[in-house]
Amino acid sequence: MIQNLVDGVLTGSIISLGAIGLTLIMHMLRFANFSYAELLGIGAYTALVFDKLLAVLFPALSGKIGALTLTGTLALSVLLAMVVAGASAVVIDALVFKRIRAKADALSMVFASFGVALILRNVITLIFGQKAQLYSNDIAFAIVVSRDPLLLIKPDQVFVLLAALVLMGGLHLVLTRTTFGFALRAVAENPVLAQVSGVRLSVIVTSVWLIGGALSAAAGVFYALTNHLSPAMGHNFVLPVFAATIVGGIGSVYGAVLGGFIVGIASGLALMVLPSGYIPAMPFLIILFVLMLRPHGLFGEDQG
Amino acid sequence: MKKNMTRFATLAALAIMAQAGTAAAQDCSVKVGVVLPTSVDWGKPIAETALWVAEMMNEAGGVNGCKIDPILRDSQTDPKVGVDAAKALVDLDKVQLLIGAVSSGVTIPILTSVTAPAGVMQISCCSSSTRLTDIAAEGTTKGLWFRTFATSNVQAAVAAMLAKDAGMKKITVLYKNDDWGQDIGKLATAAFEAAGIEVAGQIAITDGQPSYRAEVTEALGNQPEALYLALYPKEGISVVREWISLGGTTKMIGTNSLKSDEFRDAVGLQYLADFIGTDTSAPRTESATAFIDSYTAHFGSAPAGPGLPNSFDATAVALLAYHAAGKDATGAEIAAKVPMVTDPAGEKVGGDVEGFKKAIALLSEGKSVSFQGGTGAVAFDANGDVSAPAVEWVFGADGAISETRYIPLEEIGAFLASVN
Numbered sequence: 197m198i199q200n201l202v203d204g205v206l207t208g209s210i211i212s213l214g215a216i217g218l219t220l221i222m223h224m225l226r227f228a229n230f231s232y233a234e235l236l237g238i239g240a241y242t243a244l245v246f247d248k249l250l251a252v253l254f255p256a257l258s259g260k261i262g263a264l265t266l267t268g269t270l271a272l273s274v275l276l277a278m279v280v281a282g283a284s285a286v287v288i289d290a291l292v293f294k295r296i297r298a299k300a301d302a303l304s305m306v307f308a309s310f311g312v313a314l315i316l317r318n319v320i321t322l323i324f325g326q327k328a329q330l331y332s333n334d335i336a337f338a339i340v341v342s343r344d345p346l347l348l349i350k351p352d353q354v355f356v357l358l359a360a361l362v363l364m365g366g367l368h369l370v371l372t373r374t375t376f377g378f379a380l381r382a383v384a385e386n387p388v389l390a391q392v393s394g395v396r397l398s399v400i401v402t403s404v405w406l407i408g409g410a411l412s413a414a415a416g417v418f419y420a421l422t423n424h425l426s427p428a429m430g431h432n433f434v435l436p437v438f439a440a441t442i443v444g445g446i447g448s449v450y451g452a453v454l455g456g457f458i459v460g461i462a463s464g465l466a467l468m469v470l471p472s473g474y475i476p477a478m479p480f481l482i483i484l485f486v487l488m489l490r491p492h493g494l495f496g497e498d499q500g
Numbered sequence: 501m502k503k504n505m506t507r508f509a510t511l512a513a514l515a516i517m518a519q520a521g522t523a524a525a526q527d528c529s530v531k532v533g534v535v536l537p538t539s540v541d542w543g544k545p546i547a548e549t550a551l552w553v554a555e556m557m558n559e560a561g562g563v564n565g566c567k568i569d570p571i572l573r574d575s576q577t578d579p580k581v582g583v584d585a586a587k588a589l590v591d592l593d594k595v596q597l598l599i600g601a602v603s604s605g606v607t608i609p610i611l612t613s614v615t616a617p618a619g620v621m622q623i624s625c626c627s628s629s630t631r632l633t634d635i636a637a638e639g640t641t642k643g644l645w646f647r648t649f650a651t652s653n654v655q656a657a658v659a660a661m662l663a664k665d666a667g668m669k670k671i672t673v674l675y676k677n678d679d680w681g682q683d684i685g686k687l688a689t690a691a692f693e694a695a696g697i698e699v700a701g702q703i704a705i706t707d708g709q710p711s712y713r714a715e716v717t718e719a720l721g722n723q724p725e726a727l728y729l730a731l732y733p734k735e736g737i738s739v740v741r742e743w744i745s746l747g748g749t750t751k752m753i754g755t756n757s758l759k760s761d762e763f764r765d766a767v768g769l770q771y772l773a774d775f776i777g778t779d780t781s782a783p784r785t786e787s788a789t790a791f792i793d794s795y796t797a798h799f800g801s802a803p804a805g806p807g808l809p810n811s812f813d814a815t816a817v818a819l820l821a822y823h824a825a826g827k828d829a830t831g832a833e834i835a836a837k838v839p840m841v842t843d844p845a846g847e848k849v850g851g852d853v854e855g856f857k858k859a860i861a862l863l864s865e866g867k868s869v870s871f872q873g874g875t876g877a878v879a880f881d882a883n884g885d886v887s888a889p890a891v892e893w894v895f896g897a898d899g900a901i902s903e904t905r906y907i908p909l910e911e912i913g914a915f916l917a918s919v920n
Contacts, residue, residue, distance in 0.1 A: 203713045328766045473704035
């Protein structure tokens with residue numbers, strides 16, 4: 197029970213990070229972006245490349261930090277990967293979505309996002325192969341926190357949770373304490389009114405892609421740190437991330453964070469009542485349940 | 501393309517020759533239906549092998565002195581096409597014996613909607629679904645159904661054998677949540693329990709999930725002595741790494757699907773020292789080598805591709821049983837003679853013209869024979885299933901996959917008999 201709860205929180209933190217960007221994009225650009233989760237994969241693989249590169253350039257940094265399998269080079273690589281993934285998100289928007297946005301409706305954007313997802317996934321496969329890859333081949337052993345009830349936690353997971361919370365906290369500060377944050381929220385509320393007030397829409401859209409890409413990259417690396425890298429990893433996150441977004445209410449950053457934790461915890465706890473084969477259906481059930489009670493999600497607002 | 505055309509023409513010519521020969525040499529012929537996917541590249545050699553056996557049988561004297569007239573139809577691995585072909589053979593050509601098909605998805609509808617209702621014997625070289633075992637066990641097939649392809653049952657039984665030999669008492673089964681995984685997971689659970697090993701839990705692993713933490717935690721809660729893994733490498737890697745990181749035992753038994761370098765590299769050789777794998781194996785018998793030699797001599801290349809020895813044996817056993825039953829026999833009468841051809845106590849006969857001649861003579865005298873074919877000594881159980889030899893494999897110290905133990909057919913048969 198406690199173990200499932202803790203595991204759910206840890207998985208949930210990764211889903212939350214992925215959902216924050218998606219909820220902003222979906223709200224501002226008014227389309228369901230199915231290629232968004234592929235940014236996790238881009239981030240994770242970029243970090244893999246930088247990690248190997250830095251380990252050669254600065255061998256001094258390649259030692260492990262404390263009880264973590266995280267190395268100094270990987271920690272640096274996360275930051276670089278966040279920049280690269282953010283930039284790729286902007287580039288993809290410029291190449292594909294911006295052009296379609298100018299000419300076609302939201303449905304065309306959704307279809308385009310499917311295409312982009314396929315391309316991204318296969319480019320990753322082309323470069324890195326189908327094989328599962330790892331940052332470190334060593335298995336990080338879990339620490340027994342308590343024997344009865346049994347509670348095992350891996351140091352890496354604690355790090356991931358803390359790092360995710362720090363990123364979310366940082367975003368919170370930006371959104372609530374800076375002019376840029378106000379502008380961003382204003383655009384999310386009402387793009388037309390925000391533009392009238394002098395906010396440049398294109399700048400905000402670009403920064404949302406940057407923020408979303410960066411957070412997804414972090415989520416991707418954190419996931420790969422506790423599991424492994426494979427070209428399909430982004431694809432595997434599509435459903436949980438969408439569920440978190442919808443549950444939280446499209447457009448609400450805090451809703452996305454909460455939604456991520458809800459999906460993670462519910463999937464963890466579900467095993468106690470459902471046979472294991474039905475666990476993948478859990479995100480759908482949560483979406484159904486929440487939408488029945490609150491049709492616009494937990495924090496969503498009726499947009500009339 | 502040109503090569504394909506030539507091969508197809510050869511096949512057609514062969515079939516025509518068989519028919520022409522019938523008319524010229526003898527005044528009687530026995531029609532045998534063959535439904536195989538000749539239009540797919542791996543299906544063609546399977547069909548060629550079946551026709552080759554018919555050719556050799558004819559050379560050896562045919563069924564009761566009558567020439568065997570195999571009528572080959574393409575199933576295109578499509579259930580509709582396969583059923584149509586089988587229906588035409590049974591209704592129009594009045595065959596009493598049907599050889600085919602390859603895919604279980606084609607074989608099953610033919611069996612349940614064409615051959616079994618019409619009382620025609622059906623034998624397949626290559627269908628592996630355990631659904632066929634269930635259909636036979638339900639009595640739908642009326643004993644008219646046989647196949648020379650081992651089911652997942654063999655691997656499940658071997659896993660139980662190895663676990664028992666290793667003295668394991670409590671195992672948790674983790675299976676891939678698809679047809680194959682559910683099938684083998686269920687079979688392995690039954691085999692473990694039959695061998696007196698407690699199955700502490702059966703956990704489905706659905707592929708493409710972001711995390712298997714919950715599933716692994718559940719397995720950990722069972723406190724098993726070992727894990728049974730019926731998984732593919734992708735989810736296997738996640739599950740096993742998670743399992744070991746949580747302090748789970750490194751004692752694991754895995755299916756042949758984990759026989760992969762990817763799995764070894766990603767999990768890490770240091771954690772796989774106690775890992776035991778199972779797989780079915782080509783028989784290491786003289787008759788299997790003899791099949792390879794004579795196939796190479798006949799077709800000019802060694803048998804490559806799936807199901808060739810199985811196709812050889814299916815056809816040979818069926819035709820010999822046909823002979824034992826007589827040229828006017830019904831499907832049920834032919835099926836009833838199959839045990840005479842695969843009698844372990846009978847005289848051993850090989851799969852060549854000489855062997856067929858000897859078998860035909862002995863069967864005519866009412867004596868049973870033990871057919872030794874490309875898959876070894878063929879022996880069917882009550883549901884028309886065969887067993888197969890198996891191997892135990894491990895990841896060696898240098899990381900190479902090495903087979904550490906060969907388990908012959910007899911040993912698996914004895915184990916299956918002891919637990920049933």
